[in-house]
Amino acid sequence: MKITVIGTGYVGLVSGVCFSELGNEVICVDHIEAKIEMLNRGEVPIYEPGLQTLIANNRERGRLRFSTDLGASVKHAEVIIIAVGTPSLPNGQANLSFIEQAASEIGQAMNGYKIIVTKSTVPVGTNERIRDIIAQHSKEPFDIASVPEFLREGTAVSDTMNPDRIIIGTDSEVVRERLTELHRSLTSNIIVTDIRSAEMIKYASNAFLATKISFINEIANICEKVGADVTKVAYGMGFDQRIGASFLKAGIGYGGSCFPKDTQALIQIAGQMDYDFKLLKSVVEVNREQRFNVIRKLESLMGHLAGKTIGIWGLAFKPETDDVRDSPAFEIIAALTEMGAKVKAYDPIAAENFRRNCDVDSLIYCDTAREAAWQADALCVLTEWKEFQHIPLSEIESWLKSPYLIDGRNIYKEEQLANTQLVYYSVGRPGMNRGVKEPAPYILL
Ligand SMILES: NC(=O)c1ccc[n+]([C@@H]2O[C@H](COP(=O)([O-])OP(=O)(O)OC[C@H]3O[C@@H](n4cnc5c(N)ncnc54)[C@H](O)[C@@H]3O)[C@@H](O)[C@H]2O)c1
Ligand SMILES: O=c1ccn([C@@H]2O[C@H](COP(=O)(O)OP(=O)(O)O[C@H]3O[C@H](CO)[C@@H](O)[C@H](O)[C@H]3O)[C@@H](O)[C@H]2O)c(=O)[nH]1
Helix, strand or coil: CEEEEECCCHHHHHHHHHHHHCCCEEEEECCCHHHHHHHHCCCCCCCCCCHHHHHHHHHHCCCEEEECCHHHHHHHCCEEEECCCCCECCCCCECCHHHHHHHHHHHHHCCCCEEEEECCCCCCCHHHHHHHHHHHHCCCCEEEEECCCCCCCCCHHHHHHCCCCEEEECCCHHHHHHHHHHHCCCCCCEEEECHHHHHHHHHHHHHHHHHHHHHHHHHHHHHHHHCCCHHHHHHHHHCCCCCCCCCCCCCCCCCCCCHHHHHHHHHHHHHHCCCCCHHHHHHHHHHHHHCCHHHHHHHHHHCCCCCCEEEEECCCCCCCCCCCCCCHHHHHHHHHHHCCCEEEEECCCCHHHHHHHCCCCCCEECCCHHHHHCCCCEEEECCCCHHHHCCCHHHHHHHCCCCEEEECCCCCCHHHHCCCCCEEECCCCHHHCECCCCCCCCCCC
């Protein structure tokens, strides 16, 4: 099949590359020339494991091309995939200007029957708006489809090649057949539904996953008070197939380019229909609060933070990505700096992106984990990079000026703490706290 993908962010690039890997002829288009030049030089603008090799292989086979020429690329293809960004507006609503722009450019380039697939996450009704915009510019026949994307950053290639399900929202029999054929080799879980339901499935899925995270974070907070261990609680809960084991890792809350914006967008979508989505509003509030537990704990251990040096390990919102969009590290670092602390940070991959987006000028960027921890009054782990998990705690202890370690992602195990004098605090695991002044034991009255 001849496919053109518009947008070379995570979704556009990864899905375009994977469709070419499946034997299709793919052109990935972006209006940012620098991105296309990079891709044409064989460089990849994002850090995503496995992607560079796939791009190289498929370019070599002549199945994958990159272009800034949207018009010519649309003319060339039968299936056009829209994968442009839908960032938040200041009020939380999805900004659809990139979508509208792409639809109008597609409309102007139409030269025969095409299937216009939207993979971007868009509010209910947007695909119909796309249909209207294209029809305003062209009399050529076309169909639309909502095929939301569920890949995760860091595992985007394997998620795309082995998806849990493919959702195809369409009102056309031709689209059902063609898109089922396109995705058939990926999974047998191909669900064909109406367009509005497909759009809603994406928001509902992200909102539900965000809800799981805020739920387990609140359980963790209660575990700290009653002397239970949230990792054991999550493990025990996860065996219930109705609950499932995933997305029950307590920590400093979710960040990233999707959960924060999509939960806000769904609250707005509901609000526009006069529905107050109370549960999701709480999920967002709990998530925002959770990151500040790191600071509350530092203060309870060390008193005032003014003049103290705090080391930060991890700036990305999760490991295996250089994406820092909505990373909890921004607010934690800003708050520490406002309190008068000196902050030194290290991330194996995401530091450059963080620097470009962070307005804390005094933040010191370090080249190694050791440098960020060196002579610090406390060290906080904000991203669970494997590199951090493998550093012996005795070594960390020897680097620090004061032995305070706040593990915001529960990456260390009890046995690793043995033989250290570290004052250790993690999330919802009070039994592992070392040197922390414990609240009075919980007694059932
Ligand atoms: N990032 C993820 O992990 C992920 C996963 C699932 C779904 N989504 C959704 O997919 C969409 C894209 O996300 P992303 O993170 O890949 O976006 P992104 O913002 O990283 O990339 C979008 C790209 O589209 C390009 N673009 C915008 N308008 C264009 C136009 N008219 N012509 C050509 N190129 C244009 C931009 O230059 C940019 O490179 C969003 O709606 C997002 O919510 C993202
Ligand atoms: O048990 C967990 C799982 C995740 N997180 C955090 O949640 C955030 C998001 O993680 P993850 O979902 O792995 O990454 P994303 O790449 O943002 O992927 C989400 O957002 C994408 C964009 O919509 C969807 O396509 C994916 O299905 C959805 O998982 C990160 O900050 C994680 O640290 C937790 O705190 N605890």
